[in-house]
Amino acid sequence: MTRIIDEQLSALLDGELPAEQESLLLRRLEREPELREKLARFGLIGELVRDASAPTSALVISERVSAAIAAESTTGQSDESPSVGFGFMGAGIAAMIALVVMFNLVGTGGTAYSPGINTVAGSVPAASGHEHGMAEDSVRLTRYLVSHAQYSNSTSRQLVNSHIAMAAATPGVWTSHE
């Protein structure tokens, strides 16, 4: 069963999942955080390509996803187990990914974290003054982003649109570089 789901997630990322299966899978993704975590892990191109041993071309992303699926299968463990195929991704990182996915998908406005970046959100009770400033500043940056999007060309328009969607959904999603 796990393997079938894995193959469906892989096909979804490749845009090759039949429509009837896709709608079912998307509904499951809405309901199941673990499944969203797994999809994010499969599609985590940034982490995948940072592995020096991995091929850098996006053309082989599906092969890498397949390899990840195979690696997961060889563990004989449950869906929640981190994949041994991603040696650079320990359980801690997997948990953080789950957190990030949760915050971004559920839109709680909480604090998310990803390696190397301080992410600040608006409704964190324990946030420092600086963090609150960052959260309030997100409104200004999002206003700028909407204006900037008006002048993006077709190469990057969809990406910028996605950023607007992210920013609108989670006011504190702008992150400050360390």
Next chain:
Amino acid sequence: MSDTRHIFRGSKPRYCWLSIFLLLACNVMAQSPHDWLERMDGANEKFNYQGTLVHMCDGTMDIVRIVHRVDHGQVTERMTAQASGGRQIIRSTDKVMCILPDQKKVTVEQRNSSGSPMDSKIANFPSFSNINAQLYDISILGEDQIAERETIILAIHPADSFRFGYRLWLDHRTALPLKFELVDEAGRGLEQGVFTEIEFYESIPAEDVEPTLATDGFEWKRSAVVAIETQDDATADKPPGSGWRVEILPPGFKLTFAQSRLDTVATTTLDQLVYSDGLATISVFIEPEMAESAAVEGASKIGATNAFTTFRNGYLITAMGGVPLETARKAALSVSPR
């Protein structure tokens, strides 16, 4: 969508001949990578479609349902996230509306038409056919199938570390990007989006891009932006507004648009200068520094969009774009009065 007529579904026999004709036509018309870019550039204002986009960056994933309507060249787009109660963003030529059911908020930003060239050609936006070959190497990598449609894979590799590269999976028939990746100079993926399914229509009714969420009891925030002075003439010596310029930009970036406008809520003026090298775009925003401003100096990012904010002589200056942080930082720090 019942009164819309479906087009471009290759699996339907009655469109078989049309498909073959279009396929042949595309092969003839789009031989070079630049031809593909030119076709892609116009696709947004030509085709009605709806689809599901899976977007990933920074270890996060979002699923967005997109309805894209074109009426006499005017684009209206409704994006609905599959989670968070189905938050919606509706963008049109003169308005951006965000409905956030999980926060019970609606924000509406109204723009006057002269200040909103969305989805219309900016007079001096560099043509894809004129992209400097010394800045980007553009090549066709091969073909692939995305969302049950044939695509051609275009690779755009930057010549230096001042800009990002792209990999685009362009639909054979429409040249719309069905999958896209932003990559750095080394070819490492930064961000990815893919349509897991997409359908094209001859027309889409206006009501299909209207909000579908009940907003009773929601907090509404409205703002309006009024263009004071707009100029899309890159050849002009003096851009509008208070006359700012960016002194340090990577090779190939030129001023393509400048505007000074009034935010009716903040009651301040905001100058925007837009620079482009034909692919990457940087916006530089300049507004008077307010005593109660919450602006934070330094670098920020969302996805692969980087921003750098600095204060100078009583002004708040921010450079932002789909470019590496260093490019945005240098641009912001080199802003000076003309």
